[in-house]
Amino acid sequence: MDLDDEARRRGMKLGILVTRLRYLGDVILTTPAVAALRERYPAAEIHYATERPYADILEKNPDLASVIRLSRDSRRALGEIARIRHLRCTACIDLFSNPRSALLLSLSGIPIRVGASRGLRRRLYTHRSAGPLETRSAIAHHVAAMSVFDVPTRDSLPRVYLARNEIDDGRELLDRTFGGREDGSRIVAMHPGGTWQSKRWPAGSFAKLAILARERIGARIVTVTGPGEEAIADRVREESGGAARVLPLQPLRTIASVLASCDAVIANDGGIMHLSVALGRPTVAVFGPTEPDIWFPYEGKGPFALASRRMDCAPCHKHHCESVACLESIEPAEVLGRLQDVLEWRGPASPGRSVDP
Numbered sequence: 141m142d143l144d145d146e147a148r149r150r151g152m153k154l155g156i157l158v159t160r161l162r163y164l165g166d167v168i169l170t171t172p173a174v175a176a177l178r179e180r181y182p183a184a185e186i187h188y189a190t191e192r193p194y195a196d197i198l199e200k201n202p203d204l205a206s207v208i209r210l211s212r213d214s215r216r217a218l219g220e221i222a223r224i225r226h227l228r229c230t231a232c233i234d235l236f237s238n239p240r241s242a243l244l245l246s247l248s249g250i251p252i253r254v255g256a257s258r259g260l261r262r263r264l265y266t267h268r269s270a271g272p273l274e275t276r277s278a279i280a281h282h283v284a285a286m287s288v289f290d291v292p293t294r295d296s297l298p299r300v301y302l303a304r305n306e307i308d309d310g311r312e313l314l315d316r317t318f319g320g321r322e323d324g325s326r327i328v329a330m331h332p333g334g335t336w337q338s339k340r341w342p343a344g345s346f347a348k349l350a351i352l353a354r355e356r357i358g359a360r361i362v363t364v365t366g367p368g369e370e371a372i373a374d375r376v377r378e379e380s381g382g383a384a385r386v387l388p389l390q391p392l393r394t395i396a397s398v399l400a401s402c403d404a405v406i407a408n409d410g411g412i413m414h415l416s417v418a419l420g421r422p423t424v425a426v427f428g429p430t431e432p433d434i435w436f437p438y439e440g441k442g443p444f445a446l447a448s449r450r451m452d453c454a455p456c457h458k459h460h461c462e463s464v465a466c467l468e469s470i471e472p473a474e475v476l477g478r479l480q481d482v483l484e485w486r487g488p489a490s491p492g493r494s495v496d497p
Contacts, residue, residue, distance in 0.1 A: 141267075142290050143181055146252060147230045154181060156289075157224065157232035157250060159189040161210065161241050163335070164392075164411030165435075166278075167194045168418050170235050171201070172296045173282035178203040180291045187227055189244075196392045197415070200301040210244075217244070224248040231289065233269065235282055237261070254288050277437035297441060300418040302393070302400055310397025317385050318360055326359045328479065329399055329416075330384065331407035332376050333369030338461040339409045341426040342468060343372050347379035349406070349472040354383045356476065357483075362387050362402070364395055364412065404443075404483055406475060409435060417444055422482035424475060428467040429456045443485035445478040 147154040156177065160170050167190055178186060188198055189208040198207045206227075210220055221244065231252035234241050242261035245253050255265040262268065269285040283293060315321050332346040346363075353359040361384040363373045373386045387398060396415055399405055405416035406424045413436075416423040422443035425436050438444035451466045 141252075141288065143184070143231055143252075150230065150251065152228060152230050154184040155187065155205075155227055155229035156181065156184050157187045157189060157227065157229045157245075157248075158235065159232065159241055159245065160235040161189075161238065162191050162194060162236070164194050164197065165414040166236075167197065168298045168300060168411070168414040169278045170282045171198075171203075171298045171300070171418065172279050172294070173235070173286050174201070174203050175296060175299065176283050176291050176294050177286055177289065179294075180286075180289070185227075185229075187229065189224065193392075197300055197396065199393070200303060201299070202301065220244070221247050224250070233285060233289070234265070235285060254285070276431070276433045278434050279437050297420075297438065298414060298418040300396060300415060302397055302419070306393060306397040307400050310394070310399075310401040313387070313390075313394070313398055314362060314401055317362055317387055322360065326357065326403040326483065327401070328353055328359045328361050329402040329405045329407075330361060330363050330376070331365075331405070331410070331412040332363060333366050333372050333412075334408040334410045336459040338429050338456075338458045338464060339427075340372070340464075340467070341408055341428070341470060342464075343375040344379055345468075345470070345472050345475075346376045346406075347384065349475055350376065350380040350384040352472055352476045353479065357480065359403075361385065362398070364398060365389050366412070404479060406479060417442070422485060424478045424482060426467065426470060426475065428464060429454050429458060429461065431455050440487075442488065443482040445482050447475045447478050 160167050185205040187206045188204050189210055192209045195207050195209040229250045232245050232250045234255035237256035237258055239261050242264040246264035253265045254267045254269050257268045267288055269288055275281050275284055330346055332343050334340045350361040363376050363384050363386045365373045376384050377386050399416050400419045404422040407413040409427045409430055413425045417438050424445050427448035432446050436446055447470055449466050449469045
């Protein structure tokens with residue numbers, strides 16, 4: 141359907157709401173779909189609703205008129221519904237389609253509501269979204285969902301935007317972490333954490349990698365953490381003999397500014413990995429039980445490389461695994477080789493994302 145025509149027919153200014161409630165990486169993976177929507181409807185006001193912990197990463201995105209921060213507290217639901225109603229959007233698309241998001245949009249008063257055909261909640265949408273069955277990439281899946289709004293298919297990378305002063309602040313924080321600046325030395329960020337234990341490359345392997353990176357390419361290593369991951373970072377620091385410095389827990393946009401100021405990032409499959417790619421940083425992703433063709437659709441499109449070991453039991457999608465053989469079999473020297481590959485990337489440029497303050 142053509143949303144310009146739908147808005148004129150209803151006597152409305154075209155407004156579109158996109159929602160993906162969680163998580164960090166999943167929200168970042170929707171940004172190419174938002175960009176495609178903006179390209180098709182340049183005059184539209186596009187709004188995005190997501191849960192509060194992930195909303196900050198969408199700030200300063202030029203494709204969005206506003207970001208609506210949602211709470212998991214049901215006592216705030218009426219106020220959130222009222223705010224969405226106040227936007228007077230013509231259409232919305234739910235890229236999560238869980239029961240809560242379906243109900244939220246159903247009560248929002250938006251006349252055109254698009255979501256997936258899942259369970260009874262499919263009845264709360266006016267139209268169904270469905271990508272081609274052969275679509276594997278999570279990015280392509282979200283872009284394909286926009287086809288219901290006459291948005292053409294496109295292949296692009298996710299984007300996260302920072303103001304220049306944020307990037308400067310990230311560099312200053314790195315300088316303080318290392319006790320000063322060393323001209324010519326590369327700074328590599330590592331994220332050894334992750335929501336699910338089954339996706340975490342062992343802390344000891346990260347520690348060995350930090351030692352190798354310092355000895356063989358002269359890199360300085362900084363470890364970034366998420367909530368509850370401080371013990372993992374401390375173990376990396378201790379087992380590396382101090383080769384890896386630890387950046388104390390920081391707000392999400394501060395972490396983004398630090399990554400944007402690094403020469404490369406090594407991360408487990410998760411939100412920080414996607415954030416690094418979205419900032420255009422050379423990125424090595426360490427994958428275990430999940431499918432890279434879905435969750436790492438980046439190789440060949442920039443300085444992005446995968447370190448993984450395919451096992452007979454993969455993909456298992458377990459949140460906890462006793463052996464994690466798929467990760468333990470990945471050698472630090474192999475990951476260092478992938479790091480050198482992305483640092484020496486000679487393909488098309490993948491610039492960092494920034495806007496003027």
